[in-house]
Amino acid sequence: MHRMGAVNGFEASRARVAPHADADTAPLLIPGHLDSLWFQVAGTVCNIRCAHCFISCSPTNHAFGFLSLEDVRRRLEESVPLGVREFYFTGGEPFLHPRIVEILALALEYGPTSVLTNGMLLKHRHLEPLAAAAAESPYSLEFRVSIDGFDAAGHDAIRGAGSFAAATQGVQLLLAHGFLPIVTAVQTWEPGEDPEVYAAFVAMLRGIGYHHPRIKLLPVLRIGAEAARSHGYVASERVTNAMMEGYDAERLLCASARIVTDRGVWVCPILLDAPEGNLGDDLAAAAGRSFRLSHAACSTCWLHGAICANPGTAALEAGARGAIEIGASNGSPG
Amino acid sequence: MSSPPAGPVAIFGGVYSNHLALAETLADARAAGAGAIYCLGDLGAFGPHPDRSCELLREAGVPVVQGNYDHSLGNDLDDCRCGYTDPRDNHFAALSYRYTYARTSPDHRAWMRTLPESLVIDIDGEQVLLCHGSPRRTNEFLWESTSSDGFLAWLLDRAGADALCVSHTGLPWARVLPDGRRVVNVGAIGRPANDGDPRVVYALLHPRGAGQRGGDGLGVEWRRVAYDHERLAREMEAEGLPEEFVETIGTGWWTTCLEVLPAKERARGRY
Secondary structure (H helix, E strand, C coil), X not given: CCCCCCXXXXXXXXCEEECCCCCCCCCEEECCCCCEEEEECCCCECCCCCCCCCCCCECCCCCCCCCCHHHHHHHHHXXXXXXXXXXXXXXXXXHHCCCHHHHHHXXXXXXXXXXXXXXXXXXXXXXXXXXXXXXXXXXXXXXXXXXXXXXXXXXXXXXXXXHHHHHHHHHHHHHHCCCCCEEEEECCCCCCCHHHHHHHHHHHHHHCCCCCCEEEEECCCCCCHHHHHCCCCCCCCCCCCHHHCCCCHHHCHHHCEEEEECCEEECXXXXXXXXXXXXXXXXXXXXXXXEECCCHHHHHHHHHCCCCCCCCCCCCXXXXXXXXCCCCCCCCCC | CCXXXXXXXXXXXXXXXXXXXXXXXXXXXXXXXXXXXXXXXXXXXXCCCHHHHHHHHHHHCCCECCCHHHHHHHCCCCXXXXXXXCHHHHHHHHHHHHHHHHHCCHHHHXXXXXXXXXXXXXXXXXXXXXXXXXXXXXXXXXXXXXXXHHXXXXXXXXXXXXXXXECCCCCCEEEECCCCCEEEECCXXXXXXCCCCCCEEEEEECCCCCCCCCCCCCCEXXXXXXXXXXXXXXXXXXXXXXXXXXXXHHHCCCCCCCCCCCHHHHHHCCC
């Protein structure tokens, strides 16, 4: 691989892979620097029950609980000496958390903050103080709103009746408060339909007043509820030692991220249902722990790369880009 | 490592083949009494006649840090490694790269291959690290709104530097970390800073604590450079470069490569 340069001292902080002598044993990912700290702030509790949810969140799924404001504060403090670059808040649905506004405002004191929401519960009482906190902070507050179809039929088939109307109203409310949400859509349509679907998303968003929409497409993760909606992974869909040759290991989320839950630190936001994803309670130790890429969902992360990161945050080598982020075609004047 | 220069240090990046802005920047830096001038890379892209900027820089003897564009051109790679995924951004990036590669002489490309990835300069005992993107990756974006103090301190610790100067994003900003070390993104002189002003920006770095004309407590004096942007627009049109690029030169608002902008920076622009 043709690597671009770095100042001496950083080579040791790059993620790398230790292949296993046994070709059938998955390679070991040795993480690099902890760039992103995620928070499973709302546990697995959600106001809706999406057909494609990879951790089967629902109103009754209490496998993971809420993080308290003090939990979040402690982890933010721990993140400073670790040199964490940015924070992400997810669930479940973060806006079910009664203290989410305080939590996000607190995070903005420490660094760039993103929150992943279905947009349905957003209210003026959330967004007014968050707009003020974002204006006061030197850091960006990113809203990522999940919209899985460009019309009610497509979206509601995944997310339930009435959810499209509520989500698009959420986007409009964000716009009215000066936010530019990143609309994320899981690719539940047929492969090859991306250009048409993407164009339909742009048209829909412009139709609701989002003139230069930011859009990020996400791959389907065939675990959790999604395994029943479509189909799960087959045995051959695994990351092998050969697949890591010439591959930039920093594409993988676990190379530079960890997620805090009420049950400890997990390797990534995807593998919460995998017992091997639990890396203990010590954030600094968990950040440095290697992880065997043996889970089927690792093959999706391998294929697409940086699937959970915001645009513009992952600096990757040639041929190591996620092909999933189509972005907004927004520059054409008029 | 260089010896401390007399006077402030002029640091600019992102030339993007804007040879007219480059000539004005060099003249401005000299007129401002700069004791040394440095370029943080990305000589090509976007603008017309890439060889002209190379010639200006080499004739002036300006030390240049290698940008991702220079790395790609110098190593005959197939694209600029900006990492766009938006098909529209990629369309313009590919078009720009093909044009620039074809019109950059083999001699200049060979020179680009030899450029250092970083330089360390001494400003009154302060060890200032100069690089293009970030110290750990040439093509990493250090945006103001997505770089936490903790992360920047980690970069400086790892690099063993007192201060850091970068470019790559095209948007200028500066910050003093809680421990007193400073981080400066000098912006770009190849295209305006997405703020409706067609002038371009670079930084004059004064010693910390010196009588500062910048007035921001950082020892950074932002210099806005006017140049004949209408002439550049005519040259770009004559070269068949995209009208979207030409528009930016005239209006000061970015029309492409917007995907990578974080929320705060995006909200300040027109598109």
